[in-house]
Amino acid sequence: MLSAKSAEVIEATLPAVGAAIGDITPRFYDRLFAAHPELLRDLFNRGNQANGTQRQALAGSIATFATALLAHPDQRPDAMLARIAHKHVSVGIADDQYEIVHEHLFAAIVEVLGEAVTPEVAAAWDEVYWLMANALIAVEDRLRAEAAAGGDPADLWRPYTVVTRYQETDSVTSYLVRPADGHPVPTSRPGQYVSVRTELPDGARQIRQYSLSGGADGALRFTVKREAGGEVSGHLQDHLRTGDTVELSAPMGDVFLAEGDGPVLLASAGIGNTPMTAMLDHLAATGSTRRIVSVHGDRDQLSHAFRADLEQLTAKLPNATAHVFYEQPLGEWPAERTGLVNLASVEIPAGTTAYLCGPLPFLRAVREQLLTAGVPAADIHYEVFGPDLWLGA
Ligand SMILES: Cc1cc2nc3c(=O)[nH]c(=O)nc-3n(C[C@H](O)[C@H](O)[C@H](O)COP(=O)(O)OP(=O)(O)OC[C@H]3O[C@@H](n4cnc5c(N)ncnc54)[C@H](O)[C@@H]3O)c2cc1C
Numbered sequence: 001m002l003s004a005k006s007a008e009v010i011e012a013t014l015p016a017v018g019a020a021i022g023d024i025t026p027r028f029y030d031r032l033f034a035a036h037p038e039l040l041r042d043l044f045n046r047g048n049q050a051n052g053t054q055r056q057a058l059a060g061s062i063a064t065f066a067t068a069l070l071a072h073p074d075q076r077p078d079a080m081l082a083r084i085a086h087k088h089v090s091v092g093i094a095d096d097q098y099e100i101v102h103e104h105l106f107a108a109i110v111e112v113l114g115e116a117v118t119p120e121v122a123a124a125w126d127e128v129y130w131l132m133a134n135a136l137i138a139v140e141d142r143l144r145a146e147a148a149a150g151g152d153p154a155d156l157w158r159p160y161t162v163v164t165r166y167q168e169t170d171s172v173t174s175y176l177v178r179p180a181d182g183h184p185v186p187t188s189r190p191g192q193y194v195s196v197r198t199e200l201p202d203g204a205r206q207i208r209q210y211s212l213s214g215g216a217d218g219a220l221r222f223t224v225k226r227e228a229g230g231e232v233s234g235h236l237q238d239h240l241r242t243g244d245t246v247e248l249s250a251p252m253g254d255v256f257l258a259e260g261d262g263p264v265l266l267a268s269a270g271i272g273n274t275p276m277t278a279m280l281d282h283l284a285a286t287g288s289t290r291r292i293v294s295v296h297g298d299r300d301q302l303s304h305a306f307r308a309d310l311e312q313l314t315a316k317l318p319n320a321t322a323h324v325f326y327e328q329p330l331g332e333w334p335a336e337r338t339g340l341v342n343l344a345s346v347e348i349p350a351g352t353t354a355y356l357c358g359p360l361p362f363l364r365a366v367r368e369q370l371l372t373a374g375v376p377a378a379d380i381h382y383e384v385f386g387p388d389l390w391l392g393a
């Protein structure tokens with residue numbers, strides 16, 4: 001798909017662009033938000049902007065895309081783009097906003113690289129940008145069409161009423177919500193998330209993602225852990241009460257439990273067990289006879305949200321086992337289950353498909369342990385509760 005002429009130029013300039021990308025992205029975002037302050041207030045996650053993680057994600061993805069195009073010029077790496085496309089749809093990116101991002105990104109590139117950006121170099125990177133943008137637009141249009149085909153209203157944001165609020169632990173709260181617009185709950189796959197849009201005290205409408213942690217009888221459940229210094233998680237916990245209305249996007253996310261009858265491993269740490277709880281819930285509700293190994297790591301019994309759900313759901317499933325690790329267990333606890341998650345003592349059946357969710361060090365360690373145990377990389381799926389920095393890819 002990338003023309004031979006552009007491929008040559010990209011190959012020659014990728015190292016220089018790659019090295020400068022750390023300078024290009026802050027200038028790009030400064031330009032973008034100076035021209036469109038509403039994007040920082042009401043679309044981008046300003047927590048991620050402040051701590052820099054989203055900036056790295058964008059830069060990382062363009063470099064990865066260019067590298068993939070050079071390695072396989074005839075293929076469009078749609079799979080790699082799925083995560084970004086799901087996120088874009090869930091926050092409400094419109095196709096015409098790609099022009100705006102293009103304008104400010106290329107102005108930032110010229111600002112940083114100066115005369116090195118000859119017309120030939122600009123044309124080659126333009127081609128890469130639009131290949132990536134058009135690939136994203138195609139996937140995003142398809143995702144929106146699929147959501148609409150399910151009979152959901154065309155509006156991305158729908159109002160929901162909180163029917164139950166439940167304190168899982170000191171810092172974790174679950175919300176069971178039902179559509180307030182009279183339409184049925186949208187279809188979702190176990191493991192997917194919704195975006196939650198919240199008006200903050202300064203009037204900004206900030207968006208965050210929360211994995212669905214279950215739900216039944218026309219209701220969805222999502223679960224929020226209070227993040228130290230976090231704007232939205234704290235605001236939700238302090239203000240969102242039973243009877244209140246909250247705006248949610250359609251369920252999105254490319255990491256979800258695949259149908260089938262092969263063995264499944266669900267591994268999580270901390271609040272990373274929200275999508276795993278939805279998957280286990282689904283397996284139990286459908287009477288699954290699959291071999292299921294759940295592994296979870298937490299600080300101790302009190303910080304472990306969904307402890308009872310894990311026990312009850314595992315007991316309902318005929319071929320399921322659960323292995324819980326605590327770093328600082330309270331009271332009696334087996335020595336081999338004390339400390340960080342370690343799969344060495346956990347039997348992993350041949351043909352296992354693994355789903356992982358937790359902090360990056362956990363994901364890296366568990367992925368490594370699974371690879372060592374012989375699970376192919378293609379069978380290891382992971383969700384990250386922040387921008388994916390492509391570290392595990
Ligand atoms: C796909 C997905 C699924 C998710 N599922 C869940 C879930 O099920 N449950 C859940 O609890 N969370 C989930 N999350 C995380 C959630 O979306 C939020 O990121 C989380 O709640 C924190 O948001 P916040 O607004 O409270 O924090 P933010 O305000 O966004 O802050 C995030 C971090 O940045 C730091 N920060 C903020 N401002 C600055 C600054 N000026 N300088 C330096 N650092 C700063 C904060 O201290 C904090 O550590 C998920 C995320 C994704 C992407």
Ligand code: HEM
Binds near residue numbers: 039043094
């Ligand atoms: C080719 C162009 C683009 C690329 C390569 C790109 C890349 C990315 C990446 C890598 C992420 C992080 C995904 C993750 O969670 O792992 C992301 C998220 C996001 N993108 Fe884009 N994007 C592009 C275009 C756009 C456009 C046109 C907009 C709209 C103005 C936009 C707005 C956002 C927003 C709001 C998020 C979520 C931000 C957050 O939660 O902090 N992007 N994008």
